[in-house]
Amino acid sequence: MTSPKYNNSAAFYDVDGTLIQINIVHTFAFYAARQASWRKSVRTTVQTAMSVPLFVAADKVSRKWFNELFYNYYEGFSLDRLEILAEELFEDVIKPKIYPRTVGLVEESRRAGCRQVIVTGALDFTMAPLARYLGIEHVIANSLEFKNGIATGKLKKPFVGGATKPVLMRQFAQEHGLDLSESFAYSDSYSDFPMLAVVGRPTACNPDRRLKAVATSYDWPVVELR
Numbered sequence: 001m002t003s004p005k006y007n008n009s010a011a012f013y014d015v016d017g018t019l020i021q022i023n024i025v026h027t028f029a030f031y032a033a034r035q036a037s038w039r040k041s042v043r044t045t046v047q048t049a050m051s052v053p054l055f056v057a058a059d060k061v062s063r064k065w066f067n068e069l070f071y072n073y074y075e076g077f078s079l080d081r082l083e084i085l086a087e088e089l090f091e092d093v094i095k096p097k098i099y100p101r102t103v104g105l106v107e108e109s110r111r112a113g114c115r116q117v118i119v120t121g122a123l124d125f126t127m128a129p130l131a132r133y134l135g136i137e138h139v140i141a142n143s144l145e146f147k148n149g150i151a152t153g154k155l156k157k158p159f160v161g162g163a164t165k166p167v168l169m170r171q172f173a174q175e176h177g178l179d180l181s182e183s184f185a186y187s188d189s190y191s192d193f194p195m196l197a198v199v200g201r202p203t204a205c206n207p208d209r210r211l212k213a214v215a216t217s218y219d220w221p222v223v224e225l226r
Contacts, residue, residue: 007113008179012169012195013106013136014187015120015127018205019225021097025070027126030089031077071123071144075153079146083125090129098130099206099225105186106134114184115176119169119195121161140168162191166198190214 016023074082110116116136118127124141131139143156158164173180181200185192190210196202204215204222215222 005113006115007182008177009113009182009184010115010117010173010176010178010180011106011109011184012117012119012186012199014189014192014195014205015118015122015130017188017208018186019099019102019134020094020130021099021226022093027089027093027122030093031074031082031085071142071155072153074144074151077151079125079149079151082144082151086125087129089126090133094126094130095133098133101223101225103134105223105225106136109184110135115178117169117172119160119165119185138172140165140172163194165192165195169195169198187211196220 013019106116115138116134117138117140118131118136119140120127120142122141124139124143127139127141131137140160142160145152145154145156158168160168169185170180172178173183180198183199184201184203185196185199186203186205187196188204188206188211189208193211193214196204202215202218202220204211204220205225207215207222212222214220
C-alpha cells in the first residue's frame with residue numbers, strides 16, 4: 001500500500017458513539033465474561049451489571065472519576081490475555097457495530113491528506129485492532145498500569161478524556177508540525193466540546209441533544225454516520 005501524502009492538518013476522532021455504536025462498558029462486559037475460570041467470569045459479569053447505575057452517576061459528575069472508577073474493575077487481568085482478547089473483541093463486538101458511514105468518512109479524510117488520529121478514553125489495546133482496520137495511524141488513548149504483567153486497576157498518566165483531549169491534541173500537533181486551525185475533529189458528545197473547539201473544523205457526529213444545539217449555534221457541520 002502506498003504511504004499517504006500528508007498536509008499540515010489532522011483528523012481527530014472520538015470513538016464510542018462517534019465511529020462505533022458501543023461504549024467502554026460493553027467492552028469490559030466482554031472481558032468480564034472471559035475470565036480464566038467460569039466461576040470468576042460469572043462473578044465479574046454480575047458485579048459489572050450491578051455497578052452500571054454507579055457508572056452512569058459517575059459519568060454525569062466527572063468523566064475522569066468515571067474512568068478511574070470503571071477501570072479499577074480491570075485489576076488482576078494479565079496483559080497477555082487482554083491483548084489476545086482484544087482481537088476477539090474487535091471481530092465479535094466492535095466490527096459489527098462500526099457505523100455504516102464510518103469507513104467512508106475516514107477514507108475521505110485520508111484522501112484529503114489529513115493525518116488520522118483516534119482520541120478516546122478507551123484503552124489503547126482495545127483500540128489497536130479498530131485503528132488497524134480503519135487505517136488510522138495514530139491512537140491517543142488511556143493505558144492501564146501493569147505490574148509484573150498484571151493490571152493494577154489504575155490508569156497511567158496522562159488521563160485521556162474531556163478537557164485533557166485538547167491538551168493532548170495540541171501536543172500531537174506540535175510534535176508533527178500540524179496546524180490545528182486547519183484540522184478536523186469528530187465527536188458525538190457534548191462532553192467533547194473542548195476537543196471540538198480546539199480545531200478549526202469541528203463536526204458533530206451522531207450528536208447528543210446538547211452537542212447538536214451547540215453545533216447549530218456555532219454553525220458546525222452535523223453528520224449522521226448511522
